[in-house]
Structure formats: structure tokens, C-alpha cells
Amino acid sequence: MRSIRRTSVANQRNISGSNMSPSLNGQNNHKSAIFSEGMNLNYMRTYQSDPNSPKHISISYVSSDHSLIYESVVLFYSLSAFLLQILHLYRTVWWLPQSYEKNAVKFYLVNPYVIGFVLTLIIPRWLWTCCKTLITSIFPQSLQEGSKQYCQIILLAALGAIHFYLLFLISAEDANEDKSYIKGNPLFRLGCLLYPTFVMATTYREEIRTYLELIPNQTGVNDVMLCSSQLQHRCSNDPVQVRQEVETLRKDFNCRLRNVLFHSHMVAVTCTLLPCCFAQTFVHFDMHVAIQHFVLVWAGSLTLNAVHAFPPKYCDMLHSAARHLGYWERMGANTSPNMHCAEWCSRTIWKQGSHVLFDSVVYRARSDLNSAEPGSIHHKRFYALFINAALFQISLLVFQLVLVLLQLILLFRSTEWYQMISLSLLQASGGYALFKLMRDAVVVWRLSLAEEMLKNA
Template sequence: MSCTENESGPFVVFFLPALVGCLTILLARRWANSQVSNTSSTAVSRRRKIIKDPLVKRPLPPIACKMAPPGAKKATGVAKKGTVPLLEEDVNGGGKKMSRTPRISPTGPPSGSLGTDTKMSDGILQPKHIPFPYIPQDSELLFEIMNFVFTLVATGLQFLNLYRTAWWLPQSYNNQAMNFYLIDPHLVAFIVTILSRRLLLSITLAVLRQFIDAKLMPHATIAARTFILGVILGSLAWCIYFIAHKYVFLVTVYLFYPVVLYFILFGFESSPFLELVSGNPPLHSCSHEPQHARDEADTMTADFNMRLIRILFNSLIEAYYTSFIPCCFAQSFLYYDIYAASQQVGLVLCALCGRYSAQLFSAAHCDVSHRAALHLGRWQPAPAPAPAHGSESEAWCGARRWARGARVRVVGAGGAEFVADAPLVAANPDDNHHARFYDLFINPASFLCMLVSLQLGLVVIQFYLLFNSIAWHNFMAIIFLLFIDYYTLFKLFRDYAVCCKVYRAENIIHDKNGPVLATN
């Protein structure tokens, strides 16, 4: 094999990564289907079939309720005409928990919809939520195992770029592909310790759940965190002690730059260092109180910002230690391709951002924020009314909800006027966070489409680099990075496809109820 010419055929360059990517997607889909079949009976399907028990002679009564005026007697027996079917509306999405409550509208149920809306005391209809299908996601332990293997392979690929040899030449004195004696083992131990911090905690908690009662798990979790944190810090201190004796002080300082960033973002909290997401995710609950909708939107906005910060922080940290630190500790006499090393840093950083985004911003999580956005609504700056057609505006009150087209003025914003741009508006016109939250999550398919586009662009760039790579080590690095990017692209595109179908059906239902909302 020559060092100057690319003798790899078209099969190796194009069809091999595509074939391996397709096999990876097929295996992932097979595993996902097996997970769906093994789920517990609490998972609710979108289409339910009432199966009649052959041992029971009498027929099952239909699930219906009879419309009756207040104070009338309770309806018994088989339902007659005028009954309204009960709704099955899930509380938090994901197809896990469903509540069965009758929603009766004075105008009757609209044809073709899943049920009827709830009219509140002020004449505004409550927004409708349709059940979101269950999409299998990687568990915390599986994600950490895959992430650890990926970052470990990325570290090995960067060391390959630095310490590769011309082992194939007939007059070469090396019979190995790398100069392993130039790699510092304490530096490798330091990097592996940083990469395995969350995996160790995930494995420990998974083992404890098998042997410890659920009532004692909170105390066991705190003890496990403290123990794992002590082991990690002790291992890092041991590695730094030997590294400081081999290198100058300025080189050793490179290891501590992420520590400054960590304290700026998280302070003295230890959970972001050991866990990707700490605590339970926020849940949505339908309420008629406007303040509850605003508080829920603020909570989910803070959760979104924290998840975004952790995505960027963990991606930067792992790309820094796996791809940049080996270059900083390379020997002064070592000559390596700076372009290839920089390319490795960028590709690993983008791949990690895609992996964390697919895990933390799943379709089910975005659907919870979408439901909160429907209850929040949005205000738009009101255009100046014509002199001949002046319109009166009311003072905005946070204790009530507003219908579409309502015109209000905010005293605290210098008397600025706003117009309600949603069927139901409970947001604060003077709060820009509410407007941004509504714009982002009123249609989560747009947000997921952006993630899919970025991941697809990364794959296209890798294919371009693959066709233009000459050195064999660059070729291997791109091939291995493409494997994990194929899997991330599959997950993001699956979530995007499901969200498109779900929210298209939801928009059809809202469009049918639009004339009813406009008359209130």
C-alpha cells in the first residue's frame, strides 16, 4: 500500500460505510422492536380493542355517558342516543399514563375529532392533546456504555494520528502500526478515568437496584455518588502526580482548564460531573389557572437551558480530553499532521453533540414542552389602529386567559399593546422567554428537523473527507466515526418522522375547532 496514492476501491470508500451503517440501523430497529414487545402492560396503544371474554355470558356495556342536565337522576342501563364517548387523554405523553374523563361541550362533539373540548368559565376552550406514541429510547446504562466505547475509540484514533508508523515498508524497523512506547500510560489512565466517571455510577446504581429495596434507594444513591466521586478524584490525583514529574508545569496546566469552566457553569455541585441528567424531568398537567401555565413554562425553559448547557459542556470536555490533550502532551521532536489532528477534534465534537442531543431532546421530552406551550400561548405586538377604526384595548390581567384576537395593553411596558396570536393565551406579554418558548415548542418537529439537518450535514462532510483522504490513518478515523453518526442520524430521523405525523393530526383537529374558538 502506497503512502501517496489512494488505492482504496469504490467499494471500500463508499459502499463499506453505507453497508455497515445499514446493518447498524437494522440491528437497532430489531432491538427496538424487541423492547416494545417486552414492555409492561402499562404502555397504552393508540388503537385499543375490547376483547370479549367467552366465559362471560352477558355482553360488555359500552363505554359511554349520557348527557343529562344538572340534578337529574343517574343514567343506568345501555346508553341511548345523545351520549358522548369518553375521552382517553394522556397526562404527560409517551403513551404511558392515560386518564379517562368525560369532556362535554354544549355545542356537541365535532365530527372526526378524538373527543370534545372543555369550555371554561370565560368561554375559551381548553387545548386538546392527542396521545403521543411510545418511542423506545436508549436506557441510561446503555447510553453510557456506548458513549464510553465511542470516546475510547476516538482517543485511540487520535493517538494513531500522532504515533503512527510506516510498518508496511520492507525496510521499516517497526512491526506495529503505532509507537506505543511514546504514549504516556499515566496520561491514558487520566483520560480513561475522566471518560468513565458516569459509566461507573450507572453500573453501580444498576447493581444496587437489583439488591436494595426501593425505599432505601435514595440513601444508597447518595452513598454511591460519594464513593464514586472519591474514587474518581483519587485516581485523577494519582495520575496528575506522575504526570507533573514528567512534564513542565505549563503543559500540566492544560489538564485543569475544564475545571475552571465547570465551576463557572455549575459551581460546587457534583451531580453534573457524575450524571448527565439529575432528578426527574418536568411533567405537564392541564390546569385552568393562568399562573400555573406560566410557572410550568418557566420550569421547562430552565430545564431546556440546563440540558443545552450539559450537552455543550460534556461534548467539549470529552472532545478536549480525547482529541486535544494527546496533542498537547506530544513530544517536541514528534512530527504529526496538524490538519488531521484538528479535523479529528472537530468531528468528535460534532458527533458528541449529536449523540447528547438525541438522548436529551427526545421526541417524548419535546412533546411535554409542546403541551405546555399550547396552554401558554403567545402575544404579538399590536399594529397601530387606523384613526377611523380605533379599537379599545383592555389592561392585561394575569388572573385570566385570553382568546385569539384579544387586544391588551401592558402598563409596565410603557403602555405597549399586544394581540393574542393563539387560541388560548396565558403568557405574560412583557416576558420574552414565554414568546421564545412558544416559538420553539409549538411545533417540536421543526426543532427536530434542525437537529436532523445538522447531523445529516455532518455525515455528508465526513463522506467528502473520506473521498479526499489519502493517508490510511485518516481513512480509518473517518470510517469509525461514521458508524456512531449513522446511529445518531437514525434516532433523530425516527423522532422527526413520528412528530411530523402526530402534530399534523393535531393541527387538523385544531383547525376543525378553529371556528368554534373564534366565536367565543
Template sequence: MPPLNSTNNTESENVYNCPPIKHVPFPRSTSYYLQSEITDEFLQFAFSFLAASFQFLHLYRTVWWLPDTHMHQTVNFHLIDKSVALFLLILLSRRFWYSICITCVDLMVTKKRLYRMRLVLRYVFFFVITILLGICCVDIYFKHNNRVVYMCYPIIVYVIIFHFNIEPFLRTVYEGDMIYINGSPLHCCSTNPSAIRTEIDSLKKDFNNRFKQVIFTTLFNAYYGSVIPCFFVQNFVFYDIWITTFHMAFVLVGGFTTSTMFCLPANYCDVMHRAALHLGGWTRIDHRVASPATPWSKTTVWPNGSVVKYSGDFYRSHGLTTTAIPSNSYDNKFYMFFQNPAHIYTILSLIQVVIIVTQLFVLYFATEWHQMLSLGFLVLCNYFTLFKMIRDFFLTQRIYESESNIYARNLSN
């Protein structure tokens, strides 16, 4: 099949010759109601902080219900190191307080001074948090000596992932070099292949940053929310290792799905989907089954089913239009991954169902009150995440199924 335009065509000529790509309007009013950053950060803080609280409950619970005991509280609060608890509270809540500060600055400062004020706020807030955490670490060092190094392990992971960038430490989702509206990058429909590939490169960078944030946030919250309390437990305190280990695993996996839902909401994946439709993809084929091929050109928009020759190999395009580079595996993966984002929510929903079933199974055999309370909290949190996943799955599936039917009719005509 011949290309849609010659290599010397202008963008206006591309628009005239290209088959139209009409995106189905995404119902933004039902997509999380464009949930605010403050709400997202508060939910993540509440999950991680309550996970740490229940881990302390596993470690320091009492037998207050026995008639001959002198205990009148459910937890031995005097055994909990106050500096460790304060360190966890400051660290786990930093993004929530920073999101409130950012919102206040946005409301009070004019647009001309907004960037400068945000920059000042970022460094001032980071300096204050560092000072408070340093004071806690000094007190922990005098009490526990070398065990204070346990607090610093995630710093190594952070430097490896984000280098010395402060923004990922203070925000779960932060803007890159693109134009953002309500926390999602803005998609620009274009028929210029170079502009499409440039946009895809920016979107891939933004997605990689979000995925790295998911991994770091999951490990960070699970480490400080469930592992650190065990490192500073008193030597004479007896606790159930199996229950604390199960709690760590559930917080880790549950935190991963929760962070993924916050970093990759449905309206964000819709932007990636729209860009993927303009990008298209290539499948490498054998030269014996290749029809007369056309040399691939970087300035050409190729229709569905085009056969091109690139670097001595033959490729067939798939998608309504294709502007990707045939040998670029990252472009093909981007197209396959976001061609139908409903598959993402299908996988996440299956993972979440497995987590909930496992937690219910463990809860069924739990015999102590603190185990039931902790597992009940985790199950309720995972039910909330599962509800959001299933809602996004049905929403995106219906939208993209209708869109596929429209494009199928266009290809047949």
C-alpha cells in the first residue's frame, strides 16, 4: 500500500490526505472527578501511617482483658521509641503537607511569581524536613547507636533512581517539560510525524518517571511503614514473626496497587492512548511474504497494512496511521501497551483480587484480636482500591471498544 503523503509534503497536506483520527471524548466528570493532589497524598499518608501503627500494635499489644493483669491499655506505649515514631510521622506525611503548601501558594500568588515562589517553597520545605529528621536521627543514635543506619537505606535507592532531584521526594506526581492540565499531560493531535514522535518521547519520559515513582513510593512506604518498627523493637519483647511478615508483604503489594492507581489514573492513560493511536506500530515480516515494499521515510504517515523496507528488513504497519520508527522497540511497546489501557486495569484488578482473597484466607485463621484488626484494615483499603480499578476497567473498556468499532468501519471503507 502506498504511503499517505510524499516526503516533501507539508503538515497541512498531511491533514488533507490522512484518514481522520477522531478520539472518543473521555468522560472526565466520572474519571475520579479529577481527584486533587491533596486527596491522593492524604490517602497514601493515611495508608502508610496506619500500616505502621498496626505494626506497632503487633509488636507491643497487651493482654489487657485478663482479670489479674495490671495492664489497662491495649498497647505498651512506653516501649515505643518516641523519636522513631516521630521520624515516621514526619517522613510519611511530608508529601501531604507539601501538597497543602503548594495549593496555598497557587491560590495566593500571581502567575508571574508562581514559578519562583514554588521554587522557594520547595527548598525551604525540604530544608525544614531535613532538619526535623536530623534531630530525630541524633536522638535515635544516642539511644540505639548504629541502628540509626536502618533509617538511611532508602536514601541510596532514591539517589540511584532520581539522582539528586528534590521534587520526587516531595510529590508523588510532578510535572515534567510538557504542558499539564489537572495533573495530566496535554495531548496535541498532529499529522506531522516528527511532532508525533517528539510527543511520544516526552510521554515515555513522563511515564517512566511515574513508574519509577510507583516503585520507590511502594518500597519507601512499606519499608518505613512495616519494617522499621521491627528494627527498633526491644530485645525482651516477644512478637509473632509470621504475622509481622505477612503484614509487610500485604503492605508492600497493597501499596504497589494503590500507588499505581494514583500515578496512572484513567484520564492519564487516555492521553497516552490518544498519542499511541497517532504513533501506530510495526511488525517485522519475512521477505518472502512481503508485498512490494516502499522504503521507509521519517516524514511519511503510513496507513494500516503498509509494507516498508528499513535497514534491510521488512515491516508491516498496524494501526489507523503509523509514524513510529520500525526498528524502535520502545515505540512498538508503547503502542501495544496503550493501544487499549483497559488491559492495564484488568491486570491490576486480578492482582488486587488475589491480594484480597489471600488476606481473607489469613483472616479466617486469625485467632488474636490485633491480627483481625490489622487484616480488617488492609482488606478495607484493598476493597477501596479494587472498586476504583473495576470502575476504571468498565469505563475504559466501553469507551475503547466503541472507538475500535468506529476505526474498524473507517478501515473497511
């Protein structure tokens, strides 16, 4: 009886499986549609119709912190760099019995207008993140976009008015001050004040509102999860779509890199160089230490911004697009009569080893699949930079490790107490970026190993 029951149950399962085959096929079609949209899932994205299509393993976790936490860390780092430079300039010998100073720093010599001017340059991103978080938590979904735009305009107008008002007060103070207390040419000091504003105007001449965002939002990017359809790897077999996707990712990467370099330069200039320009004539400081502090702050700010702007999921998306793009090697003019070369077609995916003729020049396909345009310098750079999934993250990690090692060497060689405090705090602040870079580099490196195993299987 048990065998009969098992046979009947098996028959019922077979019958139900045959009846459910259309629904299963529908589910498979639905999964293939999901694959084509490039959703971030825990399984591989691949086309079953083309066995030669590159197989990808997506990253299932988000390593980026919340924007408010990240901006708070950046603000703390910027304020620490500014206060440490003030320590370098206005330190005292308060421990000596003959000293009339009771504090370690002569705060009364610091120009309060300069402090406000520096704050108007380093605090806007943190203020905008707070406003954005508040709007998201209070207003409904339908009113959030409009509220953010109005809040952004009001914030930029208020900060701009305060910025130029402080600039006017500093200029008027220099004009009324005794010439013996002015260090350097007043026009040079005015140029130092206008330099950050000039760089900002030239960098963001098209859209000044993008100054408040480290990650560009014109394509609908969220700083925590890359949920925009324009910035998802679609895993398409159409070479035209592959080139369009690469062009979108290339522009977005260049925009992020520009923002990282600009904000790093802005923090280093405003927090380390501006205080030196407004030091009084009787204030003597070590120029070598001040320049060293500028370089260390710039490098630390660069890695801190790059960690947030280029998370592993974003680099994996660029790597997947590079595998679909491919690479063409220039062979030279078509001089051999025995070489068979076909005319390059924009709607054809070329296999490895194919020879094509483009603008009277012969190119050979070097990767498995090639959708790139022969002779395009943008496609060549994109492929060289992102074909290795771990190259970008490991490069940032090596840069940060060299920076930490340099800070350790300078700390061991320093003899002054204020230099020890400055280097120790900078090294402690860089621990946040070092930890995230080590974790991200390990994740991306293991991902690249898994893809190599999948490719060789």
C-alpha cells in the first residue's frame, strides 16, 4: 500500500508539474526580464540565450554609510584640520613659569571673520544633508522634490550672502588696520579669499546646486543605493545599448571624480592655507610644517571622499560594463593582401581575434566580446581602468596605506608637542577611510576571484 501511495503521489506531482509548466515558464521569463533590467540580486545575471555572454556576480550588500553620518565625519575632519593649523600658528609656551599665557593657543589673535568665512565653505554640505534628511522624514513623497529644490535655493542664497558679507568685513578690516600688522600685500590676501569662490564658480558654472552634493544627483543617484535605472548594469547583448551605458557611466564617473577632487582641494585650501595668509607679522611659524599639514589634509580628504563616492557596488557596475564593452588593438594600415578584414558594424558584437577595418585602419579584438568603437580613446580608457574589478579599490587602499605610513614616519621624527598632537589626530581621523577601504578591497578582490573561477568553469 505504501508503494502504491508513493506511486500515486509521484504521478500527481508529475501531472501538477506538467500543468504548472506555463506558470514556471512565466516565472522564468519574469526572471530573464529582471536580468535584463540589471537588478542587484544575490544570484548571477546572465542571458540564457547566449552562452558566450559575460557572467557576472553582483554585490548584494551596501557598504556606504548614511549621508548624514558621512557628512558629519567629513565636517569633523575639516574642523580638526582647521583647528590644528590654528595650533601650528598660535601655539604658546604656557607650561613655562615665566609665561604670561594660561592657554595653549592664543585664540585672541585669530580673526573671527576668517573663522566665519572658513565655516561658510566647509559647512554647506552638512547643512544641506540635514535639511534633506529632515524633509524626507517630515514631508510626503509627493512634496519632497519641490521642497528640496526650494530649500536648496534658500540655503545657497543665505550662505552666499553671509559669505560675501564676511568677505566685505575682512577687506574693510584690512583697509583700516595698521600697515605694520598686515603680513603680505592686501591684494594678495584678497586674492586668497576670492580663490575658493573663483574655483567653485569655474567648476560648477553650469549648475551651482551640484556643489552641495558629492555624488551627482542629475541622473537620479541615491548616495546609499544605486537605484536609478540609468546607473544599473543592464547586461544587454545589443552593442548600441552597451556603448550608451558605458557613455552614461563614464560621464557619471568623471563627475564624481571632479567632485572628489574639488571638495578635497577646497578643504585643504580653506582649512590650512587661509589661516596662514591672515597671520600677523609678529607671529612666527614653521612654513615647512604648515605645507606638510596642507599636503596631509588634502590626501586624507581625498581618500575620505573617494570611499563614499566610489563604493564597491558602483565599481562592480563599471566592471560589468567594461566586460561587455571589450577592447580593440590597433594593428596598422591594411597592407597585407592575405588578411581578411570585415568592415566594422556598429550593431555587431565581435568575437575575440576578429579583424575589422575602421577608417582605413585594421583593429583586432582582444577581449571575449567587443562592442566598443575601434579607435575610441574613451572606450580604451574605460576598459583599461575597470576591466579588473579590484584595481580601483586596491589603488585607493595602497594610497591610504602610504599616507598612514608617511604620517607614522613623520610622527616618529617629530620633536615638538604640537606636531605630535597634529599628526596623531590626523592619523586617527584617517582610520575611518582605512577601515572601509580594506573591507571594500577584500570584497571586490574576492568577487574578481569568483568571476575568474566562473569564467574558467
